Amino acid sequence: MKTNSHAQETMLGGSAVAALVACWMLAAGPALTQSDGDLFAHIAAGRAILTTGRLPAVNPAWASDVLLAVVHARSGLTGITIAVALLAGSTHALSFATMRRYGVTLRVALPAALTGATLATSHWLARPHAFTLAALAVLLWLLSSPRGRRRWLIVPLFAVWANLHGGWIFGWLVLAVWTAGDLLDVRSRVPRTQYQPHGERVWRDVATFAVASAATLATPFGIALYKTIWRTLFDASLRATVDEYRPPSWDVPVDALFLATVVIGAVTMLWPLRTSPPRRAASFAMGLATAAALSAGRHIALYALVAWPLLVVHIASHVATREAHGPTMPLRVHRGRGAIAASVAAVSVLLMAWRTAPTTVSAVRFPxxxxxxxxxxxxxxxxxxxxxxxxxxxxxxxxxxxxxxxxxxxxxxxxxxxxxxxxxxxxxxxx
Incomplete structure (x- = not known):
């Protein structure tokens, strides 16, 4: 059972992660919104939907376009910058909380969450795919919950996600391999622990997967959305013309960090004398996210929110086992101090936003x-x-x-x- 001290540590650490990541995003300034013209295209599309009341033929991100247009109409580029920065901070704070739920210590989870933010930083832009990154963090949080009934929240998650960005298909694959892994663990009679599956819960999860799959049809486009996403995924011209669709390289710092974590992960997964493999669900999800990131650099952000936290949990669990009889120094956080820290973090984000958020379009970058x-x-x-x-x-x-x-x-x-x-x-x- 988690103690009050554990909950307070998680609150303090999560506040720190959220504030640091949000300030990091805000420090990027115009790069968050004006690295290319995509944001402006999405604002224009959302504005057209609001003006005409009609939807395009098939647009996997139509709801994101509308949200971006509404925020822009009310608060301009400044509002969009602050919203994306807060979304990024909350996403990585939730990733931190997921690692803590699995028992990862504060000393490990905090730098691990910031490493995950570093891996994802190149893809934290004011675009609809920001909602996919946030949804992946929510999905992993729900999958790690020891309370099986929370899994049903996955259904509305996918219903909303399918209207926000086509990246829901990757989340659907994560859910599919996770459910398949739990089914195999039950059939193999894997010893049951707090976070490992048992028969009744697994079949409930199978039902959740089926209903969540059906929920992705809750869009204005129905099955046509699937066809559009399928064509995009297998469009060879993207890999040939767009750099971010190409495999990662050691020449790019973020790519090199990702490749280094893949090497570390491979060593820990294939070193049976030191470690034992994690449950199949986590292994399958890690393999899926790693394969996606190795195929295209733009998918490293997906790896950062799925494979990386699960890898940290895997490594930390065995380190904790080997050090179980050694000295421990738990960090205890007073509730009042935690609240003060969270307030200071919020004020820091607001001050950073006031100083750095762009208000106009760059006349140097755009005509x-x-x-x-x-x-x-x-x-x-x-x-x-x-x-x-x-x-x-x-x-x-x-x-x-x-x-x-x-x-x-x-x-x-x-x-x-x-x-x-x-x-x-x-x-x-x-x-």
Whole structure:
């Protein structure tokens, strides 16, 4: 049974993780919202849905687009920045709490949670996939709960998730392999512990999986959503043209950190003299998330919220077993001090937000002046934009038609554009 001291430590540690990660995100400033034009495209799409009352043919992130448009209308880029920073902080605080639930000590769980945030940091951007990262943390929290009835919360989680971002398909795979692993453990008569499955609970989990799968149909698009996600997953052109869809490399710091944790994980999982394997559910989930991250660097964030905390739990459990007879120095936190620490953390986040959150679109990164000039001239012809600008045009010029697809243009036209962008001086002023 968890003591009050354990709960207080978890509250204090979770507050620290949430504040540190949120301030970290806020310190990124405009990079959180303006690393590319995707955010602006989503705001424009959400604004169109709110204005016309009609949904696009199939948009896996339609609800996220609406939320981003609403927040932007009320508080601009500043509000979106603060919202994403708070979401990131809460997500990694929940990941920390999941490790604590498994018995990981405060000394281990705190740096492990911050390491997870480091692994995910390159993908914490103001885009709909931020909701997938948060939903994965919630899913792992629910799967780790010793109270089987909480598993039913997975059903509404997937119903909401399916409307927010297409990444719910990865969460569905995690749930599938977790349920399959628990079924195999029961059939193998694995010794039962507080967090290991037994027959009645596993069959309840199978039912939860089935109902959660059906809940993903609770979107305006029905089965058409599945087809769209399937085409995206197997689109070979993405891997060929978009860097983040390529496998991780030792040359990139975050990728190198990820690959190092994979090596550590492989050693601990394959070293039978020192460790025994975790339950199959956790092993399958770790394998799935690791394989996804090895296939594309953008999926390292998924690894950070699924495989990494489970790996920490696995390693820490065996370290704790070997040191069970050694000296222990539990950290005890007074309830009042914990509340004060949480309040200080919240104030720190607000101060950081006030000082760093962007309020305007960067005129250096986006063609703010060019669009304004063309609007004044009432230009009516369609406009071709670069990939980085593709979302800004419908955001800043809602009624104008813009071409985003380079396949509409001949190789000669694209070469000419590339020459202007890469060679000619003052090309931004010229465009």
């Amino acid at each position: 703010v002046a060019a669009v304004a000039a063309m609007q004044r001239e009432h230009a009516a012809t369609p406009v071709f934009t670069t990939w980085a600008w593709s979302g800004y045009l419908p955001y800043a010029w809602a009624d104008h038609r813009a071409w985003f697809d380079p396949l509409r243009f001949s190789p000669a036209e694209l070469r000419a554009l590339g020459h202007v962008l890469d060679v000619r001086a003052n090309w931004r002023d010229e465009l």
